[in-house]
Amino acid sequence: MITLEDIARQAGVSHSTVSRALADSPLVHPDTKKRIQDLAREAGYQVNQVARNLRFQSTRTIGLVVPEVSNPYYPKLIQQVADLARESGYSLQLHLSGADQAAENTCLASLREQRVDGILLVTAERGRWVEDAEHIDMVMGDDAKGGYALAQHLIGLGHRSIAILGKPSHRGGYDRLFGFKTALEEAGLVLSEEMQLVANSDAEVKSGVIQLIGLTAPPTAIFAYQDSLAALVIGHLADMCIPIPQAMTVVGFDNLDLATYICPHLTTVGGHIEPLAAQFVNLLIARIRKTHPNTSPQRVVITPQLVVRGSCAPPRRESSITKKTSSPEGYYQQLPTRNTQETSR
Amino acid sequence: MITLEDIARQAGVSHSTVSRALADSPLVHPDTKKRIQDLAREAGYQVNQVARNLRFQSTRTIGLVVPEVSNPYYPKLIQQVADLARESGYSLQLHLSGADQAAENTCLASLREQRVDGILLVTAERGRWVEDAEHIDMVMGDDAKGGYALAQHLIGLGHRSIAILGKPSHRGGYDRLFGFKTALEEAGLVLSEEMQLVANSDAEVKSGVIQLIGLTAPPTAIFAYQDSLAALVIGHLADMCIPIPQAMTVVGFDNLDLATYICPHLTTVGGHIEPLAAQFVNLLIARIRKTHPNTSPQRVVITPQLVVRGSCAPPRRESSITKKTSSPEGYYQQLPTRNTQETSR
């Protein structure tokens, strides 16, 4: 690779002058400057950011840790984060942590060694333990409110027997369940054990659906923890020739693109990913630039909105509406590295 | 941040000794080594990779440039690449180039400035021009063969009137079309203009489907350029109460997860992403490590496989089968940075 020194030798000046010339400093003679700039351009000189990073003690890079990327929820988030970061002049170092807590810690350690200016950490599993969790900013979707809104919508349509299907592995998954249950309770309904099914794979969804349909008093609506699960539910119901939404109402969560790919289009909650990503990135960059006035850790909560589509219908009964808010729980976490640190020299 | 020098001062030795101690060098006295290691651990010392990278002239990072991540095809690829890279001890610097050629060049320039050890470039648009394209390795999916296989399958089922819908913006898109047309021609069929519709958005797909159904001689099968478009097609057909596959056959391309989310499950071609990513990464890392014997640019072609699912049926006629292979075209490109470079000092 070609360096400042190389250009300097060609131009017959010192490397300091070359550095100043390329930075368009007024300290170098206009003629010299022009000559050096031309020389550098035709030599294809490219700044060594590694050296510059060492000098500046900053990499203008932020680390993004995400569990996986197969679940379409995360790409949607990554896209937003990447765009916003680029707008602010930051590169992205992407790490996929997988399901494993140890792997996540490895990612974090690696990113700190790389001296990224900040880290965005998206945690998947409930109860993941992050060092100094109380000292980091957090941005979270209000999954409880989302679950509450969905349940309220179903109750409003007149549903009284509602099943829940999925695997609440997400920290937010439990919140969705909590919000959902809260709405049911407020309407005087109870969620019996047989209406709560754990399912993760396609096969489990299938057996779950069969189990629900086979009940003596089957539910009139099914709430899936994620849009992708809801899509599978709809698929299996269709296989069993159960018309949707006439004979069964189905709702999902997150409003992913696939919610409109399936037929009928899926009622779900969404719209939270974009503001989530925006807060996520803006808060971190404000921290990095120390422009954030408040030094105490921030807790930002984004409320998702109900998106009503064709997968819901009343179950041939009348309805009543209840209303109340519920408490949120954490989902996203964000921790800047450089800001809590101190150089001992 | 805490440095070698800090530990050295605490231990009353020089920073060189600390460096060697942490590298478990036999040159330092076992007692000193133990003492230094303990000291470093409890001080929470973390190597500065920026300094190390400068010293070693290597970042153990590969750059990945992808057009976007909303299209679920790319996340699937990213996941594979990230896993393989991590296995080989490389980090990933992700850049999203968007639709724009200039943005792509910006990404490339940025990655070279960051001194990544290699770059994986995924190009989306046809005819994107990459500097020194003839000097870089390329890995490509054989989209022509995929299109050919799909057409052959439809013809084998007895379809004679087949429509194509989508936007061949991909370089591979044109190849899919080419392979598809080749198979049709071999079967003595022609693809009339009215059977070729450009559609990108949901609205365009809808009007396209309506247009096709409204023809005096509507097609009996529709080939969509991507699974996501096929999903939309199926959705709109269902809206119009046209049973699939009884009244209309639909096929897609890429075998994404959503192919099994929709109902009926989508016939498509796939299985190429995994080997594609594997070749992609392995070839690059071999180049970086200079273990690759062949110095001339490689061209690797991956052939996708037909995946038959429920979205296809015969159109109440008999069938004939034709067979022949077609020529491939480029899709993926990969260029290592460090290997063609030379230090002038």
Place this chain on the structure above:
DNA sequence: TTTCATAATACACACGATTGCATTAGTCGT
């Protein structure tokens, strides 16, 4: 006691870019 080998550690430089300070050259004023 002197010499030599060896073990352990310190010194110094390199990687490449930036920047405060010193140095040189050139111009102007008196």
Place this chain on the structure above:
DNA sequence: ACGACTAATGCAATCGTGTGTATTATGAAA
């Protein structure tokens, strides 16, 4: 003609690691 000021450039240190070489110190052998 000489001092003073300024414009232009070079010198050198810095960021943090790793490593070749020099420098000690210690012990053993003669």
